[in-house]
Amino acid sequence: MAFSPLVDELVESLRCLPGVGQKTAQRMAFHLLERGRSGGVRLAGSLNRAMEGVRRCDSCQNFADTELCPICEKPERRNGTLCVVESPSDLLAIEQAGDYKGSYFVLMGHLSPIDGVGPEEIGIERLLRRVEEEGVTEMILATNPTVEGEATAHYIADRLDGKNVLITRLAHGIPVGGELGYVDGFTLTHAFRGRKPLAD
Numbered sequence: 001m002a003f004s005p006l007v008d009e010l011v012e013s014l015r016c017l018p019g020v021g022q023k024t025a026q027r028m029a030f031h032l033l034e035r036g037r038s039g040g041v042r043l044a045g046s047l048n049r050a051m052e053g054v055r056r057c058d059s060c061q062n063f064a065d066t067e068l069c070p071i072c073e074k075p076e077r078r079n080g081t082l083c084v085v086e087s088p089s090d091l092l093a094i095e096q097a098g099d100y101k102g103s104y105f106v107l108m109g110h111l112s113p114i115d116g117v118g119p120e121e122i123g124i125e126r127l128l129r130r131v132e133e134e135g136v137t138e139m140i141l142a143t144n145p146t147v148e149g150e151a152t153a154h155y156i157a158d159r160l161d162g163k164n165v166l167i168t169r170l171a172h173g174i175p176v177g178g179e180l181g182y183v184d185g186f187t188l189t190h191a192f193r194g195r196k197p198l199a200d
């Protein structure tokens with residue numbers, strides 16, 4: 001239907017975003033071209049810089065601009081408590097709740113053999129190394145309360161067997177099948193305070 005190959009290319013590119021189909025991509029492209037040129041230019045610049053410059057933190061695997069993310073750079077956060085989450089949005093939700101003062105490990109997913117995601121893909125060896133190197137005494141397995149999240153938590157707990165690390169799991173308030181990133185701060189804080197040892 002092309003009236004402009006450049007517009008077509010923009011629409012096609014926008015479709016790489018999650019939940020954006022042809023119609024939405026067209027609406028976005030037309031909006032940027034009609035009324036949002038300066039925003040569009042800024043967006044293009046940010047996209048470029050982020051795609052080139054954002055890497056994974058060497059310690060926690062979260063997105064970072066430098067070798068260590070701002071949380072891992074703070075020595076006081078390495079206080080022996082390590083919280084394992086599935087995604088950066090889970091980490092953000094916990095940080096915004098404001099109660100937790102330990103360090104993190106971001107799996108960037110969960111175990112999913114059917115999709116070819118094994119322990120290596122989510123960084124389990126790196127996680128276990130940190131337990132040794134930092135003298136972790138408590139690991140909070142804050143993976144999502146989904147089938148995959150539970151399976152991932154149990155796998156990690158099994159790998160820590162005999163290592164003298166207290167393993168806890170978030171308690172009440174987190175809806176089964178839900179995602180931490182969408183839980184309000186109050187509920188999340190309560191779930192944290194009510195965490196309990198992971199049962200076999």
Ligand SMILES: [Zn+2]
Pocket residue numbers: 057058059060061062068069070071072073
């Ligand atoms: Zn980090």
